[in-house]
Amino acid sequence: MGQNELKEKSITDKRKILDVAFKITEYHKREITQLMEEKVKEEEESETEKKVTEEKEADEDGGSTGNDLEVPEAESKKKIEDFGRKIGGARKDAWRDRGLQIVDLGSMNEAETMKYVTKDNIWKKPNYLQMIKDGTPIRVAFFVKEVRNALPAKVSYPNQNATPEQIRKRQEDYISLILDVKEKLLALKDENGILQFFKVFEEEGVYIKRDTYYMHMVSRTEKGTDVTNRLIKAMQVRNIAALDRKMEREQFGVDPEHKLPKGYTVRYLNGEYLVIKNRRVLKDGLKSEAEAIQAAREMEKLAPGLRKQSFMPQQLENVKRDGPSYGIDNTPANGELYMEKFGFSGGEFGNWMNEQDRQESLNMGYEAFMDLAAALEIDPTAISLDNRLAIAFGSRGKGGKAAAVAHYEPLLEVINLTKMRGAGSLAHEWGHAFDDILGKKLGVNGFMTTHINDDRVPKSMKELVIAMKMRPATEEEKQQRDEALVKRAEANVERVFGQLLPETRINEMEMKTWKRLRTELIGSAEQRGRDKVMEEVNGGHIKWIDEKVEEISQFTKAVTGHILNKEDRDRLYYAVNGLESVFEICRREMTQPTEFYNNSVKFDSMYSKESKGYWHSDEEMFARAFACYVHDKLAWRSDYLCGHSESAVAFDFSAEETVMIKAIPEGEERKRIDQCFDKVFAEFRELELIKGREEVADQVVRKRGRAR
Template sequence: MNEREAEKFVKKDNVWKKPDYQAMLDAGSPLGVVYFVKKVRDSLGASPQYRYSDNTPEKRFARQKEYIDTVRQIQAVMEDVQTVADAMGVYDRFLVGNGYVDMVQGWGSGIHYSATEKGRNNPVITDKLARTLHIRSEAYFERDFTQKARKEQFGVPKDQKVPAGYAIHFYDGKNGYSRAGDWRPGTYYVTKGYSILQTNIESHEAALRWAKEFAGQRSKSGKVRFVPRQLEHVHRGGPDYRSGQEINGQDYLDTFGFRGGEFGNWMNQNDRQASLNMGFEALKDLASALQVNDKDIAYQGVLAIAFGARGSGNAAAHYEPLRKVINLTKMHGAGSLAHEWWHGFDDYLGTKMGAKGLLSEQPYLYPLFKKLVDTMKYKPESQEQAARRTEIQNARMQKNAEGWLDSAVLSSLKYYGDESTLEQYAALKTAFLSGEPGTVDKISTLKKQTAGRVIPKSERERLESFERILHGMQEQETPQIGRTETDYYRNSMKMGKECEKDGGYWDSNVEMTARAFACYVKDTLPYASDYLTGHAECALTFVTDKSGNTELLRAYPQGEERKAINAVFDEIVADLKLQHILTHEDITQPLPVKHVPLAENEQISMFTDSRPSVIGQLAAAKPAVKEKPVQAASKSTHAPEL
């Protein structure tokens, strides 16, 4: 494994495959014992944890090996656990037996355990793991494993599980809670917390069905993942870069310098030919839009491409940073090529600029990328926005100043003064809040005359500070122009709330730059190129606010914001050409006319004997697990995209 592969594949699920807990129960293993095995495995970290000192590839590799060895040690011990007695012996057998913990004889408290240096230096050995393994007695095991397993419905088939938070009870006619006496013995009732939801249900199956239906009605507001619509037609109005010819895989290798490529097994000959033709023209259009050399499209031989071969859930297309591959999923991928190409270029630039991953995740490494992110997310305020913000800030400042002033003097004036004193204070407070210099001195004098003491020094200094700020507010003739969030950024955050479970995808630098780049290419090309940018403006949905009003939400840049973002992309492309990361070309040349046509029924392939595909080798190395053809790929480390 290379470094990035090790980061991806050294995981608990690959070292200790998840056991078939249901099969263990079916084989007669006690419920608590199987649940114990599960909790022990769950207490292990999903991947290696690194110390601050693990700052070289060699040290991280050593930590990964240590993780694998330790997980396999605990797996070997757990595979022998069949009874409660076995479970109670795991702590000594694993932790003590492998030297992670020492048994220490106390003076009067018996034996206790202490972590050894080996245990302290191994990140797999955690307090969580030790607590799970430490079973004090059979009663403890019964309470913490067997009873908890029943409570969590562990081992209960999915279709038999009661919805979370609900419970089904049998009424035997003895201990009921009916005030009207209308509960029928021999029936079931459903509760949620301390609330009784339904009674007199004839059977457990009927009660379960009722609980599921009721719980389903309460969760109909779940979010729906956004999936772009497939283009009905793919239009293109640019030059005939193919010279009227059918494109084959070798044309991709020769023209763009792709490292390799592949097709999915489900793509027929017509699908492959159409994908090759449209993809070739789209990539030529991209080179024309950026005015770069064709070889820059594959980042000078770094990039590979796949059509319908490396699917990722519902994603129409995706980029895999681990293998540096763009995949377009049959016709669903049409329209997303510019978006995915940018992800690959973002990754390529990250390597060039010294980022650990995509450059958009560390934009400060390249000032123009930092400028791009700032331009996408923020814009200068309008005069009206600045005035409104200043008004709100001033009102907040005056409210705070008034509160501090009242707390410093008002109670004393009320206690020792009279109505005339309070009238003087009211006039002085008005002057103070308007920023009139010297007002704090006058208020302190008033307090001295009334209560016999001045404002304490610490409070006086704070009030004088407020006085200077309030005075400055009055002196400022026009509000200073600040910055505010762009509509693009706000709409991206709203899109995440509408279409994401956890958030952080739509408003990430990675996704926002990719959507903005697709719009940039669409605007730069003087003609339509749907296969390249057809999905540039597809990120939209209807949302309803609390008042029931519906609006169309667009999570892509528009108007003046879009022009500003496009200008920064112009700067980035120009600067990368100056740095010779990109090569300037004024004109994109068409493919030379071929004199040797494809043979009838020739299989279109992007693999050649002289230039085998890395992806193809990886796919060939995987054992077949199904009789029917399958897509040959590992899942992407990148989140599913458009």
């Protein structure tokens, strides 16, 4: 655009042009930064790999340990790289380190953007204590925390009919909001900046603007959809003293070692320190504040409801397999073989995995997947579930003490296994993939087990979920239930009877007649209920009960001079009807919760996980039961595939005697669940949802197992 053309533009148009120019500049600035970061990362990885190669060559010169995998010379020179489609969303993706930006959306699919465009991914939670130590004024650091907490955790999406373009714009506006607020907050220097923060934010007019009619109100701009009232309130600080009081209440900036547990306070009174919680003095006579804080911390440790620990299966010491050979002893597995044999859409490795780690993972994984196909009597190409499933070795975990040994990502349809801790969990994670991908194929929008009441879920799958959670009751359990039901119904009739005519109002002869009427009424109801008598009904009521109620009413009239009123008649009628009907319930089949389900519930009370009810959810019970099923179906040992199938075992020390709890199916329950799995795979093969094969393991040659 020439200078003359620019002069003719209006002020509004000029501002729009500047806005566009600013966006383009920002976009390229971020893009250049990302490219530079990725280039540095590539160089660092290259240098690391070079060192690993040099060390390996040095080791080879010194002789073999005897445990190393023997790789043909031609193969050893070829670097093992990611294969197939780029899975995306891996832990090694650059944005995870620097924070998500608009430019990163281009490399994600729609499902990924819906999951990953969140506040914590765009702006990682700061270490506020470290900010203070680095020189940030404590009030500024607290204000940063308050405003950041008030930012919405995720995007506020438009209605369900929104187009992909509208959704993308909303995501871009959200990212801009988070980054702009972050930049402004981190630029604050003092209390004056805190007091002026909202005014500056408002005057820019990007996300909010002052209402031209109601001057005391602000409204959101098109770009400020995610600006909430909570955020506006957090930005407005008119009194630093109020900020100080809130900061003191929250013990902000206090070192964790000197911080009081939540709900506790320390007070100094009459020359001593007191520990108080819920307005109760828990401990007194303490000589110093430090002593009082320590006492509060110790009491909190002893308090019930401590944070639950994560369950972590023990790592397999040796990964053993004694099944058939699949021909990879002389020609190691590679990515091309995975895609050709199983139909995987792609695969990737963690940056930290050296060549030997990658080759061992490929080999053990290949044998495990072939074993899985044999156990399920399906064609190996069906392992990828219509070429949708991808595999990752050590590239997508989060690390840490509570990190998962393996996991399945439904958004990207990929199984991730850690280097060695993931060994033994492959069947479990493939079970999740089967549940999810075939659920999507059926149109239920996710895991079949979480949509089990959907008519599109096959009957065999519904029966399996029921079998995991419920079992037929034993004769003893059924008898106990029946006796309890009848006893409760009898007690109800006697209670109503006792309220109709108090015994204190009748003489001995009348009492005998009254008891006879009650006994006959209860006996008739029980006898007719047991004999399944076809009752004669009159006006919606059972005739014989109405006749008995009338007889009792006439007796009360003879004794008291009054018949039973309608309310008393109805109460007696329905009590007797309930007693007769209870025998119909007793004839019904009875089920009880399985030990598998009960123990899974106990696991939830003992161990933590991301969501409540993790261990006894249908989704997780299915995956654990599936791993056990594969273990039972295989005629040989295959640790990498299902070595952890029996690992969900813990001890409950809360009772007088220590009890072993197993969150896996066992005994008759396991046999019944295995039979249900047989039906599931038979039906899914029949529906052509998964490809079967007639001859499974007859064509492979068995060989002696080896430990890795």
